Amino acid sequence: MRPLAQAAAAAALLAAGCTDAHAHARAVCVLVDVSGTYADQRHEVIRVVKSGLLPHLRPGDSLVVIRVGDHGYTKDSVVATATLDDQPSHANAQKMELAGKLDRFAAADLRERHTDLSGAILLAAEYLRASHAGRKSMVVFSDMLEELPRGAQRTLGPGELAGVDVVALNVKRLAADQNDPAAYRRRLDGWGVRLAAAKAASWTVVLDPSDLASRLEEP
């Protein structure tokens, strides 16, 4: 009886030590602005994603690329999505496939009038929640100037971005920002307040794209 109890205790300990792979996986949502002046940056954005983000994704990680345009909160905005296979070689093949999709996206003739950034953030938040990943990140490539289409209502509810690290990369300075740099800073600070209200884990503005991988790796 005693050995049985010991075996049961050992099994319970082992079971307690076992965790689902999702808890250790990482989910990254990339929002790419295709409106206004930022539409010209698409090639550069895809280059950064391909060279600075894709190689650093590990088996089991998820990547979703969402277009930020007139209608951010629609499934049509999703450019590419994939959860990498547990087998590294299969994961590499998936990365190549993703890279192809991103290349096609970069080559497409896209330029939209509005910038539904909040809608895209809401959509990305849903994808991130659905991934059940242990670590969730959102990378935004935009000038962070929101221009919603008429009639669109966008509210980031409290807890919408709970546990999500938000990184703004390559934030383009607009012509108005050249005249008043404070406006640029106010715009970013405003987003910081909104994201904090949505319980985002962190909000960082990264200037150097080569820092992207290290930022995402940070605990």
Added chain:
Amino acid sequence: MHGLLLWPDRPALSLLVLWAVSQLLLYAARVPMHRVLRKLGTALGGAFRLAARWLRSAAEELRRRNREVLLESGRADAETRLEREFQRLATTFTADLKAYPALHRRLDESVKRVEEDLAASSLTPPTAPGWPEAVQAVASIPKAGDRTVQKVLDEIHRSAQVQEKKALQEWREAVAKRHGILAASAARWKVVHGLLEQVNRTVSGVLAASGRIDGYMDTYQKIQRGENAAERVLAVSAIELFVVSLFVVAVAGFGGFVNFQLIARPMSELVPGGAWVLGMPVSTIAALVIVLMEVAAGIFVMETLGVTHLFPRIGALSPSRRRVIFGVALAGLFLLASIEASLAILREQLLEADKALALALAGESARGAVTVAAPLLSRIPTIGQAVMGFVLPWILAMIAVPLEMLVQSGRHVIGRALVLVLQGGSGFLRIVGHVARQALGALVHAYDIWIIVPLQAERLARGRGDADRNELGPATLRNPAEQTAPSFRAPR
């Protein structure tokens, strides 16, 4: 602080009133407060002293057990060495004694032949006849005038000369024969010399072995008697063994880490699993298990060879069964080494694929292709990793020996460290107890210093009262504080 003031706008008055109230209250509570502090000091000091005593007795008990274990292990070790020495001696004796009749016969024969040779060479050779004198005598005879006589004399002279030559020849031949016998005898002397050297070597070996046995017996007897010197020697030896084996095990640990790194990446390809155990993916666990299995196989090989004795049950098995286990463990080790070698090759290929992917994603595939090393050079890391993958498991298998040494000596070293910790803790608690007692004693005095004004007033009042009662004059008053000062026992 501000809240304590009775009249915040008049802090001086407030503080004065507070001081006066405290004087009154503390003076009134002086005796019970002294008792409380005294009791507290005694209780704290006693508790710390008891704890210190318990730690000291625990340390003593542990030291005694350590000593017993150390002496017991030293005794077992000395017995093993003695047994091994006796076995060696018995083996040598058996072999030498077996060869001794033949050796004795050869020696006897050689001596007999030498004796015969000596006897043969001692025979007196035929003495050379006195032909020279005869020839000289004949030659010195004056020549007669008679021709016939002269002719006879010449004939005699010639004949004498011939006989002389013949006798000399015979004598020379006899001497040469004796020399021949003696020359042949020299080889037999050499044989005798060689045989005697052989005997000398055997006897020297036996003497050396008996000297070693004497030394071991001496050590064994000292251990049996439980002498402190023997314990010290054993303790030093155990610590040395612990340090050396710890170093070797640490080196082997680093080897194991390299081994693990070599197979971790390809294992993720072979064991793709979603589950994580204890914060590690299953593939990492699998790689770790392979490394540990190599160590386990190595331990079994060493056990079955009799090099280590970690598992007494294996040592108690029959030789045939041990051979079976040895074969299985060796085959397992070979299999694991082969698997590791192949995984190491796979690792290199995967790393190259990863590099190619990174270059392709960065849009630099063309440049990457140009910078690829020559085929011969590019194979060197692959071959090197494969060799490492095959060799490292065999090196890891050797860990059983230092591991056993570490386990054996670690028991004593850890026990000794625990004794030191307990003794240190005991000393620390004694100091803390002493400090607590003295601090509370000082607190009693500090208490009296705070209420020095009412105390001095009391002293003056008592002095006057005593002077009224005592005609001889005022009594020598002691400081009330001294009267109530706690009388703590001195620390032991």
